[in-house]
Amino acid sequence: MRPEVQAFVAGGPLPDRDADEEEIDRRVKQLEAISGPVTSDEAHALAGCFGPDDCYGVAWSLLHLIATSPGPVPPVPPPGTASGEWHRTLYNRWGATLDASGP
Template identity: 60%
Template sequence: MRTEVASFVAMGPLPDWDTSEELISYRQAQLEAILPPVTDEEAATLTECFGPDDCYGLAWSLVHLIETSPTPAITTKPRPDANEWRYTLWLRAVNGGLIAEGDI
């Protein structure tokens, strides 16, 4: 795993909207330092970095980065209590024809 990915993951999930502007800017810079494409291993690890909301769009940037991996990071329907971003990744892979639909 590349250093940039490990550093991003080490900071934990993205913060919510109530966090400081400085922390959001720092996390944005960390995310932008990860050059695509990511490996399957990196993508799987990055799926654990979603926070409770879209963090001023950073969650969408993370979705797009994860989707640069060779294969979908989420291949089975997430549990009902899973983070909404994991569900988003799964649904986008289904809609894109990359994985079987299964039970939507």
């Protein structure tokens, strides 16, 4: 895994909308340091970095980066009632396909 991906993942989930501007800017810079396409392993690690909301659109940028991966990012759990639109989009792209194909 590339160092810039490791650094982003080490930062944990994206902050929510209540985070201070400096924290959000720091995470945006970390994300922008990652060039696509990402490997399946990188995409899987990045998929664990979504926070509780869209973080002023940063979650969508993360989703688009993950989508540069050449294949599915298992496991993508089914979205719950509190899941964000990004989770439903990621699940619809890969999770639902994996569920349909069976174990």
